[in-house]
Amino acid sequence: MIASLCHAYCGGRLFLHVLGATLLFGGVLTVVILSIAGLRLTQHTELLRRLAFGLTLLVVWPAWIVMRVGAQLVLTSEGLDKHSPSWVGVGFAVSDAGIVVLLLLTLFGWLAARRGCALNAFAGLGSLYLVALGVAWFFMSAKPT
C-alpha cells in the first residue's frame, strides 16, 4: 500500500515530492529565523545575513526544484494533469507562484548580504511564503473538495 492517490509504481516520485516539500519548508524556516535574528542581533547581523542568503541558494532553491519535479512526475503518472481536482490547483498555484517569491527572496537576500539593506523585506516575504506553504500542505494532505 502506497500513500493515498499513488499507485505502486509512483512511490519514488511521491517520495521525491514530499522530501522536497519538507526540505523546502525547513529551508525557508531557517532563512526566516536567520533574517529575524539578523534584525535583532546587530552585533552578528553580517554573519546572519550572509548565511540566510547562502542557505537560500544551497537549500531553498534545490528543495523547491526537487518538490516541483516530484509533483510533476506524480501528476503525469496518475493522470491528474488531465483532470485536476481543486486541491492540485492550489498546490500548483503556491508552487508556481513560489518561483516569483523565491526570485524576490533571492534578490532581497543578496541585497541584505552585500549591501546591508532589504533584510526586513527578506524576513517578511519569507514569513509570508511559510504561510503559503502551510496552505499548500493543508490542501495536499487533507484534499478538501
Place this chain on the structure above:
Amino acid sequence: MSKYDWLLFFHVTGAFLLIGGTVVAASLSLAALRRERPSEVAVLLGLVRFGVRAIYAGVFLTLVFGLWLVHDAGYSYGSFWVIAALVLWVYANAAGGIGGRREEETRKLAERLAAEGDAPSAELRARQRDPFTLGVEYSGGVAILLILVLMIWKPGA
C-alpha cells in the same frame, strides 16, 4: 472533509515540523562548525532552539495522529512498516536528545569563551567536531529519512 482527512492533515503537519525543524537544527549546527569565533558559534547554536521546538511539536503530532491513523484506516499495529517506523522514531528521539544535550554544552562553552575575549579555542573546535556527537546526530537524521520512506511505501501493509 472526513475524519481520516483531518487526521492525515495533522499527521503530515507533524512530519513537516519534524523534518523542517531537523533542517533548521542541521543547517545551523553545520554553519556553526565552520565558524572560529566563540561568539558566532554561540549565536548560531542558540538559534537551533527554534528548530528544536518545531521538532518537539512534530514528534508529538506524528506519533499521536500516526497511531490514530493506523487505527482509523484499518492497518495492523503489528505491520512491519508500523513497527519499524516506531523503532526508528524512538531511535531518532534518543539520538536527537543525546546530540542536543552535547550541543547545548558546546553552546555554553562558546558563550563562556566569548565572554573571556572571544578568541578561537582548540577546546571548542574539538567539541564541535566530536565524532560521537556528529555520528549520533547524523544517524538520527537518517532515521527520520527512513521513517519517511516507510510512510510512503508502507512495506508489509
